[in-house]
Structures are given as structure tokens and as C-alpha cells.
Amino acid sequence: MPAEGGQQALNGAARRALDAVERTGRACVDSISAFGYGAALFAESFFWIFRGRSIRQPVRLTMIFEEMMQIGIVAIPIVTVLSLTIGVMLAIQGIYTLSLFGAESRVTIGIALSVTREFSPLITGILVAGRSGSALAARLGTMSINQEIDALRVMGINPVRFLVVPPLVAMMVMLPALSFLSDLVALFGAGVYVSLDLGMSLPAYSDRVIEVLTVNDLLHGLGKSMIFAVLITLVAVVNGAGVTGGAEGVGRVTTRSVVQSIAAIVITDMLFVFVVTR
Amino acid sequence: MGVEAVNSDRSVLVEVEHLVTHYGARKILDDVSLKVYEGEVFVIMGGSGSGKSTLLRYMLALERPTSGSIRVLGRDVVRSRPSELYELRKKMGVSFQSGALFSSMSVGENIILPLKEHTDLDLKTMEIMARLKLEVVGMAGFENLMPSELSGGMLKRAALARAVVMDPKLLFGDEPSSGLDPIVAAAIDELILRLRDALGMTVVIVTHQLESAFKIADRMVVLDSGKLLVTGTVEEVRNSSNERVQQLLNRRVDEVELDPEAYLKRLTGA
Ligand SMILES: Nc1ncnc2c1ncn2[C@@H]1O[C@H](COP(=O)(O)OP(=O)(O)OP(=O)(O)O)[C@@H](O)[C@H]1O
Ligand SMILES: [Mg+2]
Numbered sequence: 001m002p003a004e005g006g007q008q009a010l011n012g013a014a015r016r017a018l019d020a021v022e023r024t025g026r027a028c029v030d031s032i033s034a035f036g037y038g039a040a041l042f043a044e045s046f047f048w049i050f051r052g053r054s055i056r057q058p059v060r061l062t063m064i065f066e067e068m069m070q071i072g073i074v075a076i077p078i079v080t081v082l083s084l085t086i087g088v089m090l091a092i093q094g095i096y097t098l099s100l101f102g103a104e105s106r107v108t109i110g111i112a113l114s115v116t117r118e119f120s121p122l123i124t125g126i127l128v129a130g131r132s133g134s135a136l137a138a139r140l141g142t143m144s145i146n147q148e149i150d151a152l153r154v155m156g157i158n159p160v161r162f163l164v165v166p167p168l169v170a171m172m173v174m175l176p177a178l179s180f181l182s183d184l185v186a187l188f189g190a191g192v193y194v195s196l197d198l199g200m201s202l203p204a205y206s207d208r209v210i211e212v213l214t215v216n217d218l219l220h221g222l223g224k225s226m227i228f229a230v231l232i233t234l235v236a237v238v239n240g241a242g243v244t245g246g247a248e249g250v251g252r253v254t255t256r257s258v259v260q261s262i263a264a265i266v267i268t269d270m271l272f273v274f275v276v277t278r
Numbered sequence: 279m280g281v282e283a284v285n286s287d288r289s290v291l292v293e294v295e296h297l298v299t300h301y302g303a304r305k306i307l308d309d310v311s312l313k314v315y316e317g318e319v320f321v322i323m324g325g326s327g328s329g330k331s332t333l334l335r336y337m338l339a340l341e342r343p344t345s346g347s348i349r350v351l352g353r354d355v356v357r358s359r360p361s362e363l364y365e366l367r368k369k370m371g372v373s374f375q376s377g378a379l380f381s382s383m384s385v386g387e388n389i390i391l392p393l394k395e396h397t398d399l400d401l402k403t404m405e406i407m408a409r410l411k412l413e414v415v416g417m418a419g420f421e422n423l424m425p426s427e428l429s430g431g432m433l434k435r436a437a438l439a440r441a442v443v444m445d446p447k448l449l450f451g452d453e454p455s456s457g458l459d460p461i462v463a464a465a466i467d468e469l470i471l472r473l474r475d476a477l478g479m480t481v482v483i484v485t486h487q488l489e490s491a492f493k494i495a496d497r498m499v500v501l502d503s504g505k506l507l508v509t510g511t512v513e514e515v516r517n518s519s520n521e522r523v524q525q526l527l528n529r530r531v532d533e534v535e536l537d538p539e540a541y542l543k544r545l546t547g548a
Pocket of ligand 2 (some may be wrong): 330331332375452
């Protein structure tokens with residue numbers, strides 16, 4: 001009897017270990033297949049953009065404009081406020097840090113580079129992931145549960161062309177645009193603080209900024225925005241389309257989509273910087 | 279046998295052969311075979327959860343079967359390329375059980391969408407066509423409402439209007455008249471017959487309602503737990519000697535459980 005009990009305990013532990021291995025394996029397979037699905041969606045989107053018209057299934061420009069409105073134009077106020085705040089914050093921190101070496105006057109170079117190369121694309125990316133990525137995931141999730149995606153398919157309307165391409169294109173145009181706006185506003189905000197604190201005139205500040213910034217720095221930031229745009233859209237679509245379990249499931253995939261896209265943005269940012277800067 | 283002889287000169291629009299399907303590990307449809315002939319109303323009858331909607335999804339090529347073949351309008355939909363499915367789907371109309379109207383568009387926009395995507399008509403003409411179809415399903419004047427502002431029955435009727443807006447050769451309807459009040463339900467049944475007679479449409483209807491099925495069907499099948507019990511005309515189904523069919527027809531509940539041990543096992547989940 002005791003021997004049997006021991007045997008059972010061992011079996012229990014072994015089974016739990018096996019279960020854990022199986023769960024890990026399944027999670028790996030799932031994430032790899034999600035990755036592959038995202039890549040396939042991206043490729044298919046380009047097919048519709050470039051070949052859709054020739055097979056009489058064009059991507060509708062009006063839908064792209066509507067998305068651009070929602071993703072970009074409506075987000076301008078909040079991007080402006082956040083960028084202004086971050087500009088001022090960077091100026092304060094920069095001046096404080098440099099004052100330790102008595103080099104406050106060099107603060108412009110730090111501000112100009114960190115805003116254009118890092119802060120603007122990152123902040124706008126995270127903001128748009130929270131605003132528009134979540135909305136897209138929720139919309140696709142709801143449509144999928146309501147069988148609206150099936151309805152599209154049986155009507156002969158390709159869901160990728162109809163539902164994925166418009167937000168993807170809009171995102172790839174508007175995120176760099178917002179990021180550029182954020183560059184301008186943050187640099188302006190920092191400039192105002194610097195001119196007040198260090199007594200540097202605003203024209204002198206902007207001359208300094210233009211002097212230290214290269215086209216390369218700007219493109220570095222805007223290029224990243226473009227990549228973030230693709231990540232946000234694909235993460236939202238993969239999550240939204242894979243919804244299960246009713247309205248509760250929609251909530252779950254929406255949250256997951258935001259978390260995953262922000263993680264993807266930050267990690268990709270680091271990899272990008274590592275590859276490009278070194 | 280008799281039916282085959284009568285129909286042998288008409289073309290087969292939908293042909294399902296030995297269809298077996300699974301959701302995960304669960305077998306849902308088991309060796310289902312049927313033929314739908316041109317110009318008939320074909321009804322798929324069965325109790326709740328018997329696999330009717332599932333069968334429809336496979337005919338619409340929304341899922342890939344485990345085995346078996348499905349031909350629609352002469353095309354093997356399981357092995358069709360996307361471009362072939364696209365051409366095929368322009369000739370079919372579908373109304374889903376829940377309506378599946380696009381919630382971001384008004385009723386009118388919903389109905390116009392297939393026209394917008396597949397024709398070069400100008401907007402005015404499309405709007406007139408949409409109103410015409412809404413009129414037909416008894417929903418004139420509702421084109422500017424959003425789907426969230428409609429009742430369940432109105433959603434179904436709007437979905438039916440959207441399904442027929444392209445005047446498809448083949449119409450699929452999942453419970454188009456279930457859950458509606460008797461008058462509207464009867465009107466929908468009339469409409470289906472009119473589509474067949476006036477436009478020569480071939481119609482496949484899924485329903486669990488006996489009266490409706492018997493009223494509209496030219497031929498029908500009865501599905502039970504994923505298996506076909508009978509196929510035939512209304513008369514043939516009515517006179518079927520299959521015990522389970524008679525049970526369904528006469529609304530008798532299942533026989534008393536014969537095996538108390540099995541019953542206990544199920545309850546305790548052992
Ligand atoms: N997406 C799905 N995943 C897993 N199982 C499913 C799915 N859809 C349906 N099923 C299962 O398939 C079986 C048949 O479902 P189906 O929707 O075809 O029934 P039905 O005959 O249309 O019923 P009703 O008259 O209630 O609409 C049910 O047992 C259901 O649990
Ligand atoms: Mg059903």
C-alpha cells in the first residue's frame with residue numbers, strides 16, 4: 001500500500017512536469033504560428049495594395065482616409081500635449097545633469113538627439129498602440145464573434161483587403177507623421193524652457209538644434225515609427241482575428257494586443273538602435 | 279429512388295459526398311451526403327446542436343473538412359483557388375443565423391455593400407435596389423438605422439435582403455424565419471417560395487421548425503447528431519419509418535434512460 005502511494009505521488013509529479021512541458025511547448029508553437037500569421041498578413045496586404053486594382057478588387061482610398069483621420073488627425077491634441085511635456089521634462093533633466101559638470105549650455109545637443117531619435121517615435125508609438133491598436137483589435141474581435149468576417153468572405157470580399165489594409169496603410173503614413181509633429185513640439189517645449197532657464201534666446205536655440213541635427217537622426221526616428229506602425233497593426237489583427245469566447249474574449253484580446261504591441265515596440269526599438277547605431 | 283428519376287434531368291447545384299468534419303477532436307458531421315437540384319427549395323432540418331449550421335459552413339467553404347467532397351455550382355470548393363471561390367461567391371447569397379450585419383454600417387450601407395464591391399452601378403441605382411429588397415422583406419424605411427438599433431427579427435430580415443440583393447443563383451439561409459412572430463415568419467416563407475418561382479433561385483434553408491420546413495421544402499434532409507436520418511420529399515420524410523425521425527416529427531421526448539448505470543456515470547462525471 002505505501003509503495004503504491006509513493007508510485008502515485010511520483011506519477012503525479014511526473015504528470016505535472018509533463019503538463020508544464022506540454023504547456024510551454026504549446027505556447028512556443030502558438031507564438032511562432034502567430035508570428036508566421038502576422039508575416040503572411042503583411043505580405044498579403046502588399047498583394048492587395050499593388051495587385052488588387054488589376055483584379056478588380058481595389059483597396060478603397062476612402063477607407064484609408066477614414067482610418068488616417070481616426071489614427072492620426074484625432075490624435076493630434078494628445079500627441080501635442082505629451083510631446084510638449086516630454087520636451088520640457090527633458091530640458092529640466094538635461095540641464096540638471098549637465099550642471100553637475102558645469103556644461104549646461106551643451107544641453108541642446110542632448111535634447112535634439114534624444115527627442116528625434118528616441119522619445120518622439122517611442123511616445124507616439126505607445127500612444128497609438130493604446131488608442132488605435134486596441135480599437136482595431138476590439139473591432140476585429142467583435143466582427144469575428146458576430147460572424148461579420150464570415151459574412152464578408154461569403155460575399156466574396158477578402159477580409160484582409162477590406163479590414164487589414166486600410167488601417168495598415170493609414171498607420172504607416174500617420175505614425176511617422178505624428179512622430180514628426182512630436183519632434184517639432186517637443187523641441188519647441190524644450191526650447192522654451194531652455195531659453196527661460198539659461199537665458200538662451202529661442203532663435204539661438206533653434207540655430208543650435210538645426211546645427212546638431214542631421215537628416216540621419218530624423219530618418220532614424222521616422223524609420224522606427226514606420227516599423228512600429230506595422231507591429232501595432234499586425235499585433236492587433238492577429239489578436240483580434242484569433243478571438244475566442246464571446247464578449248469576454250474581446251476584452252481579453254484587446255488588453256493582450258496593447259501589452260504585446262508595446263512590448264514589441266520597445267524590444268524592436270532596442271534591436272533597431274543596436275543594429276543601426278553600433 | 280423515385281426522386282432521383284424525377285430529378286435526373288435537372289442539374290445539381292450543390293453536391294456533398296461523404297462529408298466528415300471535426301471541431302478539434304469532436305466529430306460533428308458523420309458521412310453526410312446530399313444533392314441540391316436547380317430551382318428547388320432544399321431544407322436541412324434537425325434539432326438544436328445537430329450540426330445544421332456547421333453543414334452550411336462547409337457548403338460555404340468557410341471550413342476545411344476532414345474528408346469528403348463538396349461541389350457547389352459545379353466547383354469543388356475544398357480544392358478551389360481563392361480566385362475561383364471569389365467568382366463562385368458572387369453567385370451566392372447567404373444570410374447567417376444571427377444576421378451578421380456589419381455593425382459599423384447602416385442597414386442601407388450593409389445591403390449596398392455587395393453591389394458596391396461587385397458592380398459598377400451608380401450610387402442612386404444601388405440605393406434604389408437596396409430599398410427594393412428592404413421593401414420585399416417588409417423593412418422599408420429602415421435603411422438609415424444602425425444594426426444595433428434593430429430587433430433580432432429585423433436583423434434577420436435585413437440580412438435576407440442583403441443576401442438577395444445581387445439576385446444570386448443560389449441562396450443559403452440559416453434559420454431565416456425562426457424566432458420571428460408567426461405573421462412575419464409566414465411572410466418570409468412566402469418570400470422564399472417567391473424567390474424560387476419568380477427568379478428561379480435555388481434555395482438551401484436550415485431550420486428546426488417543422489411547419490416552416492414542410493411548407494417551403496421541395497426536398498429535405500433530417501439531421502440528427504451529425505448523421506443524416508432521411509433524405510426526400512416532404513411526403514417521404516413524413517412517412518419515414520425511421521423511429522428517430524418520427525420522434526422529431528411528433529415532438530416526442532427521448533425514451534426513458536434504459537441504462538441507469540450509464541446515467542449515474544454521466545451525472546457524476548466519472
Ligand atoms: N466553432 C465551434 N467550435 C467548436 N464546436 C462547435 C463550433 N460551432 C459549433 N460547434 C459544435 O458543433 C455542434 C453543432 O453545432 P451547430 O451550430 O451546427 O448546430 P445547429 O444544428 O445549427 O444548432 P441550432 O439549431 O441551435 O443553431 C454543436 O454540438 C456545437 O457544440
Ligand atoms: Mg444553427
